[in-house]
Amino acid sequence: MPTEPEDPLEPYYYNHVPEIIGGIDVPSITEEWVENYPSVVDRFFTRYYYIKESPEPAPYQVLFHSNRVCLICLAPEHPAIKDGIKSFTFDIGNTDRSKNTVKGKGKKGGMVLQHDSTLAILTSEQNKAYKIPSCVQSKLVEVNTAWVEAPKQLETAGEGEGYVAIVLPKPEDCENIKRSLLTQAQYKEKWTAIQMNAAQKLANESNVAKTEQKSAQTEQKSAPVEKQNE
Amino acid sequence: MKNQDLVDYLKYCSVCQFCQLRYLKARGNEYQNKQEYFDRVNVDYEEEIDWTGDPANKKKRQNVCPTCLGLFSEEFKEQLLQSIENTDIDKYECDGIVVAISIPIVLQLRQLSMWYALLDKFGDNINLDRAPDVSLKEAIKLILNPTICERLNKSYDISNGLMLTINLSHSEEQEGVSQLEKLNSLVYPRKKGQKSEQISRSLIEKKYTPLRVSSELFKNAFVVPPSIPTESLKFDSVSLIGPSTYVAGRYRKLSRKLSHTPWVLNGERVMDDSIEEIIIRNIAHYFCDDQKKVNFMSSGREDVDVRCLGAGRPFVLEIPNAFRSSLSSALAREMEENIDVSQKVSVRDIQIVKREELIHIKMGEEQKRKCYRALCQIGNIVTVDILKRLDFQNGFEIQQKTPIRVLHRRPLHTRPRTVYSLKPSVCRQNKNLIILDIVTQAGTYIKELVHGEFGRTVPSVASLIGQHIDIIALDVVEIDLDWPPSVCTL
Ligand SMILES: [Zn+2]
Numbered sequence: 001m002p003t004e005p006e007d008p009l010e011p012y013y014y015n016h017v018p019e020i021i022g023g024i025d026v027p028s029i030t031e032e033w034v035e036n037y038p039s040v041v042d043r044f045f046t047r048y049y050y051i052k053e054s055p056e057p058a059p060y061q062v063l064f065h066s067n068r069v070c071l072i073c074l075a076p077e078h079p080a081i082k083d084g085i086k087s088f089t090f091d092i093g094n095t096d097r098s099k100n101t102v103k104g105k106g107k108k109g110g111m112v113l114q115h116d117s118t119l120a121i122l123t124s125e126q127n128k129a130y131k132i133p134s135c136v137q138s139k140l141v142e143v144n145t146a147w148v149e150a151p152k153q154l155e156t157a158g159e160g161e162g163y164v165a166i167v168l169p170k171p172e173d174c175e176n177i178k179r180s181l182l183t184q185a186q187y188k189e190k191w192t193a194i195q196m197n198a199a200q201k202l203a204n205e206s207n208v209a210k211t212e213q214k215s216a217q218t219e220q221k222s223a224p225v226e227k228q229n230e
Numbered sequence: 231m232k233n234q235d236l237v238d239y240l241k242y243c244s245v246c247q248f249c250q251l252r253y254l255k256a257r258g259n260e261y262q263n264k265q266e267y268f269d270r271v272n273v274d275y276e277e278e279i280d281w282t283g284d285p286a287n288k289k290k291r292q293n294v295c296p297t298c299l300g301l302f303s304e305e306f307k308e309q310l311l312q313s314i315e316n317t318d319i320d321k322y323e324c325d326g327i328v329v330a331i332s333i334p335i336v337l338q339l340r341q342l343s344m345w346y347a348l349l350d351k352f353g354d355n356i357n358l359d360r361a362p363d364v365s366l367k368e369a370i371k372l373i374l375n376p377t378i379c380e381r382l383n384k385s386y387d388i389s390n391g392l393m394l395t396i397n398l399s400h401s402e403e404q405e406g407v408s409q410l411e412k413l414n415s416l417v418y419p420r421k422k423g424q425k426s427e428q429i430s431r432s433l434i435e436k437k438y439t440p441l442r443v444s445s446e447l448f449k450n451a452f453v454v455p456p457s458i459p460t461e462s463l464k465f466d467s468v469s470l471i472g473p474s475t476y477v478a479g480r481y482r483k484l485s486r487k488l489s490h491t492p493w494v495l496n497g498e499r500v501m502d503d504s505i506e507e508i509i510i511r512n513i514a515h516y517f518c519d520d521q522k523k524v525n526f527m528s529s530g531r532e533d534v535d536v537r538c539l540g541a542g543r544p545f546v547l548e549i550p551n552a553f554r555s556s557l558s559s560a561l562a563r564e565m566e567e568n569i570d571v572s573q574k575v576s577v578r579d580i581q582i583v584k585r586e587e588l589i590h591i592k593m594g595e596e597q598k599r600k601c602y603r604a605l606c607q608i609g610n611i612v613t614v615d616i617l618k619r620l621d622f623q624n625g626f627e628i629q630q631k632t633p634i635r636v637l638h639r640r641p642l643h644t645r646p647r648t649v650y651s652l653k654p655s656v657c658r659q660n661k662n663l664i665i666l667d668i669v670t671q672a673g674t675y676i677k678e679l680v681h682g683e684f685g686r687t688v689p690s691v692a693s694l695i696g697q698h699i700d701i702i703a704l705d706v707v708e709i710d711l712d713w714p715p716s717v718c719t720l
């Protein structure tokens with residue numbers, strides 16, 4: 001006679017033990033579950049963005065905690081994520097950001113950053129170098145050195161996990177900083193426009209390129225002949 | 231120098247019998263039986279005419295003593311006891327008292343004057359650097375304190391008694407101090423740029439002896455021997471400060487919307503109430519009038535959205551100026567019932583503890599194990615493999631960076647913390663939910679231990695199972711601290 005296969009989870013089911021405290025029957029912790037529980041980022045942070053226009057547009061994300069601590073990340077649309085990340089360094093030439101130290105609750109000694117100060121440099125698989133900007137006028141608190149040893153992991157890091165640095169702006173600067181950055185909606189609009197623009201440009205360029213290519217091909221065909229002639 | 235000669239001279243100066251005993255260096259309870267002591271040191275004893283005796287003698291009462299300004303007179307003692315009884319001393323339920331009498335400077339100056347007078351009279355028999363009398367401070371202890379204790383029917387308890395602060399003044403104080411200031415600038419002239427010295431009791435004690443200040447200079451400023459004063463000492467005030475009482479207990483926190491202490495942001499309350507306020511307002515008024523002075527201490531704390539269940543978290547209220555230092559179990563239960571009405575906090579084991587026991591609270595904060603239960607959610611259905619990976623009977627160490635949520639006000643550190651055990655279970659109705667029983671070293675941030683905080687806590691529950699996991703709710707289920715002891719209720 002076939003029997004129901006035994007549930008392998010059976011020994012692991014939670015058993016709520018009733019507890020009465022101060023005359024109240026304490027509700028089970030499982031009753032705290034809610035549908036569509038927001039993520040850590042959704043619970044405590046506001047997303048802001050900064051697009052660095054040159055040498056080519058690259059977007060960055062600022063996760064602004066309600067206590068004003070900011071996480072500086074690559075935006076998910078950052079071109080290097082699609083291209084692949086080859087290397088990552090906090091050594092930006094004159095300074096090594098990974099040597100940053102902070103002391104005490106005032107974060108004494110933290111490097112002072114302007115919004116366009118370079119935090120780190122990453123190089124894509126296409127050998128394009130991106131200077132990651134600080135995005136926020138602040139003091140550098142912490143850098144995420146994980147990416148130096150394992151730059152590839154930055155490609156798949158979840159939201160927030162891919163933070164490059166943690167910075168702390170002055171309380172009195174926060175309102176201005178937020179105003180200078182793009183909100184989620186503004187970013188979506190602007191980034192879409194930039195991409196459309198780029199696609200348009202690419203289309204134009206490719207038309208030009210096709211004609212150039214044709215002439216190049218003819219040149220190439222004749223070139224070996226010239227060589228032979230030598 | 232015969233004792234009789236000394237006493238004769240003191241009598242000639244109209245010094246009272248208690249002060250005579252002081253100059254005879256009487257000690258301990260020798261002040262309680264004057265005649266016996268006089269006999270013993272071969273001095274004729276002659277009973278003083280006391281105003282409390284025959285009413286007909288009232289007008290003939292003694293002059294005010296030039297060396298104590300009446301401090302030891304029967305009249306003064308009577309006034310003193312009356313003033314104490316006029317305070318709200320009956321409100322204080324305590325067995326012991328401490329007396330602090332602050333005496334005017336002019337009284338000290340009069341001791342000095344008598345010192346110079348005795349030098350004139352008895353010359354080499356009088357030490358130039360050590361006072362010839364039993365100090366007033368000492369004499370108050372020997373003469374007045376026992377009288378006060380006897381009348382109030384209380385013991386003298388320096389460590390835990392009700393403090394009676396008695397401030398005295400005298401009509402000659404102003405004049406005496408300004409004379410001393412003049413004298414001081416002559417004896418200890420100020421160097422250029424130096425601040426003028428504040429006249430104080432300790433200044434006189436340290437710098438004014440016949441060895442340091444010549445008789446001529448002193449006599450230019452003050453009368454030697456001290457004159458018979460026209461008025462005796464007056465009471466300025468008598469104030470009472472009760473001892474500090476320490477009330478301990480264990481609280482359970484049933485609400486996920488309650489802060490530990492009042493939560494104020496930009497001058498505005500974020501939450502209406504707090505554990506501290508609920509406990510203080512239900513306990514403090516049994517012990518004191520000013521609840522604002524009560525200090526709430528606990529062995530650690532939990533976040534606003536975390537419950538604290540089981541036997542609860544130990545806490546202590548430090549209640550200064552308490553009028554009660556004992557607590558009946560009936561009253562303790564009454565307090566506990568009143569707190570239960572809040573439905574947010576429940577307290578057990580309310581009891582009075584000694585100050586020395588407060589060390590347990592601090593130790594518990596740093597050293598003890600804490601047991602938690604966390605409700606966690608993962609993106610897909612839990613497997614036995616995941617549960618097995620979270621089953622740790624033995625401990626492991628983690629490295630935890632200061633969480634971002636407190637990083638704005640705390641230093642950045644990476645701290646090693648021990649996770650003593652993990653025990654997972656799964657919710658039968660919703661197999662995305664893991665209920666994790668966690669035992670950790672005090673000071674571990676549990677929420678970050680679960681989700682890993684973007685890799686800032688390693689390893690974390692998330693890294694152990696190799697996938698995202700989030701924490702929905704957290705309860706403290708046990709704090710491993712056997713203090714305060716459990717109170718049995720029958
Ligand atoms: Zn006297």
